[in-house]
Amino acid sequence: MLSRLFANATEAHAHCDLYCGVYDPAQAKIEALSCLKTIQKYHDSDDEHFKTRAIMVKEQRAEEVKHHLMVLWADFFTPDHFAQFPNLHQMFWDAIHGAGDVKKSLDAAPAEKLLEQIDAIADVFWQTEKAKGMGVYPPS
Amino acid sequence: MLSRLFANATEAHAHCDLYCGVYDPAQAKIEALSCLKTIQKYHDSDDEHFKTRAIMVKEQRAEEVKHHLMVLWADFFTPDHFAQFPNLHQMFWDAIHGAGDVKKSLDAAPAEKLLEQIDAIADVFWQTEKAKGMGVYPPS
Amino acid sequence: MLSRLFANATEAHAHCDLYCGVYDPAQAKIEALSCLKTIQKYHDSDDEHFKTRAIMVKEQRAEEVKHHLMVLWADFFTPDHFAQFPNLHQMFWDAIHGAGDVKKSLDAAPAEKLLEQIDAIADVFWQTEKAKGMGVYPPS
Amino acid sequence: MLSRLFANATEAHAHCDLYCGVYDPAQAKIEALSCLKTIQKYHDSDDEHFKTRAIMVKEQRAEEVKHHLMVLWADFFTPDHFAQFPNLHQMFWDAIHGAGDVKKSLDAAPAEKLLEQIDAIADVFWQTEKAKGMGVYPPS
Amino acid sequence: MLSRLFANATEAHAHCDLYCGVYDPAQAKIEALSCLKTIQKYHDSDDEHFKTRAIMVKEQRAEEVKHHLMVLWADFFTPDHFAQFPNLHQMFWDAIHGAGDVKKSLDAAPAEKLLEQIDAIADVFWQTEKAKGMGVYPPS
Amino acid sequence: MLSRLFANATEAHAHCDLYCGVYDPAQAKIEALSCLKTIQKYHDSDDEHFKTRAIMVKEQRAEEVKHHLMVLWADFFTPDHFAQFPNLHQMFWDAIHGAGDVKKSLDAAPAEKLLEQIDAIADVFWQTEKAKGMGVYPPS
């Protein structure tokens, strides 16, 4: 299975700034889903202790989203990609800023929007040749 | 798309100890793949600076693997699951201990073994009903 | 004093995954005691600011408990120990999962139970030969 | 002194995603200077232990640079600023990616370039009205 | 510009324990200002979600203050400095303990006092010869 | 057992800045012992990979020592204690600075000295009434 995963791995810059050659928008998406679910459960609960914890967890998960997105933006995508997708800087700014909005709100809407923004970034990610060698969970 | 993802989400304990209801072995796997690639690149390089950095990165990525596996073990899986899969405790101990072996070695073998161990855990994960509502990247 | 501490230190796997050879259940216990005291003080207070901070502190301290227990489980104890103490996997799962329960509750009971679970693990720890060379705070 | 600092503080989004209203490129700059000095000292030393530590320290300091820059980019600057300074997205990408280059190299050049990039961002920062109320170390 | 900054850099112990030779009280001050502003905004708000987040942010920022002060105290200042400024130990204890008081309170007073304490430490810092080569934001 | 531990717990400031009321020099000591053992194993090894990891581990463990000591100094000890033990500020400065020396050296001597410094602090700690209610591992 490993041989399949890495068969066409080309030279790459990696999420750890080493060039490890492994990237996937899945990391940001899982944390963003956690934010959304946390918000939903916040509203379903009337337990103050749970609600306070939900706010804490949302803050941490949204920070993780920001980090994983910054890695994709600054390490995976290259000047060639930004030339090919001229809106890509803005897409990342919107999403990383949007993760801040998720921290600031208890509405589901910013978290749902964040997931759409991450999905849109993932679409670009999987259009690149580079992702074919370095991504782990391609769309089925 | 969100509605599909969460349509059959049942009550669940979550990776953040809130019960956020989002889990996926993808998190451990991505970090373990990073370990393996890092080891391969270590051997392909003759730059001492790169090699020192590779050891540092491997240490951090393997620690992330341990954390993500502990979360699956202690938070996602329930007593019912351990009754159904009597070897599951041992599978997790092997994998978490195996992540320590990846720290301790520059051979590819422990990292390849770790990936197999995570895949085996993912197989169990996706056999559970609970994963159907809470997992994000089911096998295609 | 150091010579006494390390006189009978045998080859060992260590809490830092180096094999540093220093382990002690004291680390988990101190954090778990902090959880319990925090819960008690939460109930003694009627200051909302204090109570919110107590929930945050409890979350962090309980996460520290989980980490220190995982290290003991995966790094200190060996296959021989698990053969000798067949319930040891379950004891660790109960305690690490129990630290999650401490996060989820404001009752003293889960924190008291966690302390008992850590004490039971410490009993096993100090029965091993390995602990005699690597532990720091043996029972008096 | 505080009254002077905050006299003209306007509504603002803050480095902690709260809107705390305190930002300064000084945070990124101090860490980037640490990277440069570390590289210089690496070359002045012939002690292997020191050199290994220098690589570790450089890795951590450069990661701090990335974090502080991301905060300025996503939290301080607003759509109006990006309209006014159309190159600002690119300036941030260059600098954050450049901090990755500092990790990857032992040459002083990438670290010197990073400092210039941060200074250029600071120039833009201090041209904004928002910085007058929220910045702490204005150029003298 | 760099040549100016480092022209008279002498041998120095650095904030990263490497001797990187870069220090500045600015790091502690920026975080302390964030605490003060957070407290002010806490009182200006009647949004429970915002107020809970403000408590969390204050806790984190005050911890950062403590860390940056400890670095100045233990790494920058030397026995000669403590002989020259006999009250310096007490000034640091007051400030680091004071950062704990900021965690414990929602009043502005402890945060304002903390800023004064940091300014007093900065005054001593900039009186030293060592700071002339290692500081980044001297008083104008 | 808990009742014994907390029977004479008086009002106290705690290691988490909450006033949780749990402190023990054991936390610093365990990490310092890890530093010493790591140094010893560094010299016993001729494996470059192991030696690089040992330097990394030493750096992290010594940083933990610094943190745990800062907590004791700033949170546990009160002005009354500093009046009673006039050398206590200096003892803490020596130990925290000494933990930096452990980072900077591969000799056992600084690590052995650090352990002695921590033991001396522990002696003072256990002489206080406050420690009787809040300490966990009193000298036997």
Ligand code: NI
């Ligand atoms: Ni990577």
Ligand code: NI
């Ligand atoms: Ni979760």
Ligand code: NI
């Ligand atoms: Ni260890």
Ligand code: NI
């Ligand atoms: Ni802020």
Ligand code: NI
């Ligand atoms: Ni430094």
Ligand code: NI
């Ligand atoms: Ni505490």
